[in-house]
Amino acid sequence: MANRLTSIELFAGAAGLGLGAKQSGVDPVAVVEWNKDCRNTIALNRDGADGTLKAWPKKIGRDVREEDFSEFEGNVDLVTGGPPCQPFSMGGKHQAHADNRDMFPEAVRAVRQTRPKAFIFENVRGLTRESFQPYFEYITLQMRHPQLTAKEGEDWAEHLARLQSHHTGHSDNADDYRVVTQVLNAADYGVPQQRHRVFFVGFRADLGINWHFPHATHSKHALLVDIASGAYEERHGLAKGQLALSPQISKSVERMRERDLEPNSLAAWQTVREALNDLPNPTQKAHSSILNHKLQKGARSYPGHTGSPLDLPAKALKAGVHGVPGGENMLRYANGKVRYFTVRESARLQTFPDNFEISGTWSEAMRQLGNAVPVKLGAAVTSSVSTALAEANT
Numbered sequence: 001m002a003n004r005l006t007s008i009e010l011f012a013g014a015a016g017l018g019l020g021a022k023q024s025g026v027d028p029v030a031v032v033e034w035n036k037d038c039r040n041t042i043a044l045n046r047d048g049a050d051g052t053l054k055a056w057p058k059k060i061g062r063d064v065r066e067e068d069f070s071e072f073e074g075n076v077d078l079v080t081g082g083p084p085c086q087p088f089s090m091g092g093k094h095q096a097h098a099d100n101r102d103m104f105p106e107a108v109r110a111v112r113q114t115r116p117k118a119f120i121f122e123n124v125r126g127l128t129r130e131s132f133q134p135y136f137e138y139i140t141l142q143m144r145h146p147q148l149t150a151k152e153g154e155d156w157a158e159h160l161a162r163l164q165s166h167h168t169g170h171s172d173n174a175d176d177y178r179v180v181t182q183v184l185n186a187a188d189y190g191v192p193q194q195r196h197r198v199f200f201v202g203f204r205a206d207l208g209i210n211w212h213f214p215h216a217t218h219s220k221h222a223l224l225v226d227i228a229s230g231a232y233e234e235r236h237g238l239a240k241g242q243l244a245l246s247p248q249i250s251k252s253v254e255r256m257r258e259r260d261l262e263p264n265s266l267a268a269w270q271t272v273r274e275a276l277n278d279l280p281n282p283t284q285k286a287h288s289s290i291l292n293h294k295l296q297k298g299a300r301s302y303p304g305h306t307g308s309p310l311d312l313p314a315k316a317l318k319a320g321v322h323g324v325p326g327g328e329n330m331l332r333y334a335n336g337k338v339r340y341f342t343v344r345e346s347a348r349l350q351t352f353p354d355n356f357e358i359s360g361t362w363s364e365a366m367r368q369l370g371n372a373v374p375v376k377l378g379a380a381v382t383s384s385v386s387t388a389l390a391e392a393n394t
Contacts (some may be wrong), residue, residue, distance in 0.1 A: 037367075063267065352375055
């Protein structure tokens with residue numbers, strides 16, 4: 001893209017979404033991130049010899065609540081980020097709007113103050129649960145009408161009612177955004193991990209942009225056909241019985257072998273084996289030539305937490321509020337043995353480049369990666385939005 005777009009990157013984390021945006025021709029003029037280790041990760045990859053995040057600003061804001069974005073009004077193309085999702089995580093406390101970690105109001109404020117051409121926000125799939133439906137609608141309507149702020153003393157339900165009345169009773173103007181939401185599975189976009197995230201994408205109404213979420217490029221069916229036909233085993237030089245699959249997938253493959261295998265126009269889901277096949281087996285000593293590739297001891301499986309089979313996309317990496325729990329973020333071989341993924345392997349599963357360095361201890365690095373947006377997924381969405389904005393300007 002000839003002219004790179006500008007953005008404000010909120011809740012940047014380990015820069016998964018931001019790096020995907022960078023690969024799509026977007027550079028941030030402001031970055032905000034609360035966590036010290038995440039800020040260190042950004043600095044390492046901005047200032048290091050490889051400069052993966054080159055062009056990111058030197059100053060990184062710490063508390064979004066203390067940032068004033070009005071100086072960027074009308075001068076940024078995008079606001080992007082992942083507002084903290086603990087209130088909505090399937091493993092969290094499910095407090096939603098009562099949780100003071102809910103940063104969606106701050107994300108909406110950034111949109112209100114800057115009036116970008118578009119925004120991209122993402123969160124965990126748990127936000128779409130039926131029990132959160134009213135608050136999900138509340139979040140979406142705030143994004144559609146960011147200028148209609150809550151009055152002093154007004155609770156969220158009262159504000160929702162005003163937003164609903166406003167939304168149904170007027171035509172869009174230049175302060176409004178046309179917003180669409182969708183849950184995307186990262187595996188459907190070439191990420192070797194089954195990771196579901198809900199995305200909110202909005203375009204300023206006065207731009208009149210027609211847009212839809214990018215179509216999937218990869219599929220589970222194509223992988224099953226690949227395995228059932230024997231092509232997958234042949235490609236990887238595997239003998240019979242060497243595949244590491246879940247019992248459910250194994251049954252699906254056997255059923256497919258009993259009928260004609262229908263080809264698929266999409267590529268096959270990428271597997272853990274394919275993501276890690278050129279990395280040496282980790283040891284307790286770090287590989288000097290490979291960043292963050294050191295074996296962490298203590299992995300064990302237990303019911304419901306048996307690790308990720310080698311020949312499927314990984315299960316979603318977990319962050320863990322108090323570190324990575326046993327039974328999570330593990331690789332499972334065909335013989336049933338398990339071990340933890342190294343930080344570098346986890347970064348590969350999140351499609352970070354190999355020269356991207358993760359700051360902090362193993363637990364903290366895994367927490368950063370467990371909270372990150374896969375770079376490829378971020379790039380797929382951001383590239384599609386960037387293309388739509390570029391076409392609107394021609």
